[in-house]
Amino acid sequence: MNYTYILLTILCTVYAQLVIRWQMKSAGVLPPGFTSKIAFVFFQFLNPWILSVCFASTLAIISWMAAMTKFEISYAYPFLSLSFVFVLLFSSLILGESLNIYKIVGTILVTLGVMVTFKG
Template identity: 35%
Template sequence: MIYVLALISIILGAIAQYLLKVGMNAIPLDSGKGIAFILKEAVTNIPLLGGLTCYGLSMIFWLYVLSQMELSKAYPMVSLGYVFAMLLGYFLLDESLNVYKIAGIILIISGVVFITKG
């Protein structure tokens, strides 16, 4: 069960990254309107706020995971967030996925499996 909660936390973190990316892409940072405009846009940006909310929820789950699991097993699992973020980018943002990225995904997953079994 604790591994499921860790995965929920990690997936929420990756979703947060996706939402932050979408939210920031919607804010015209080079508009020359100044920091007040950017801040106003940021606090009314639904994807950005959703990303921050996902981060908050992720942290709540993660704190519980840390209280129940060895740090040396829990923390390496965070690297799965790279995998989930890459897949979200590929499927939802039309980002590239090549043989090197796929090899990296395989290495990350293999490393997490070895560490959590050890």
């Protein structure tokens, strides 16, 4: 059950990043001018998908707090790097974003780093 908290944190974080990217692609570019930028961002909070991101982010925080009662931060925190791996994978598969050899090699290195930390 202890690792469930870390996994839930990762899943909520990945969900939030993918949904924000998806919704911001459809929202268009950030307008010029400070007031217009504030209005643009405020308007995004009326979007149910963005509200779901707020919920997922809150759940990630709560889950991380629970994980911190079970693990040392120096042990648990590297697992959050797996968020990067999943965001890269799903942004390519779902959102059609680019994937190249440098991103793949970097992702492998991150994963190996997490595995080394897990053994430690």
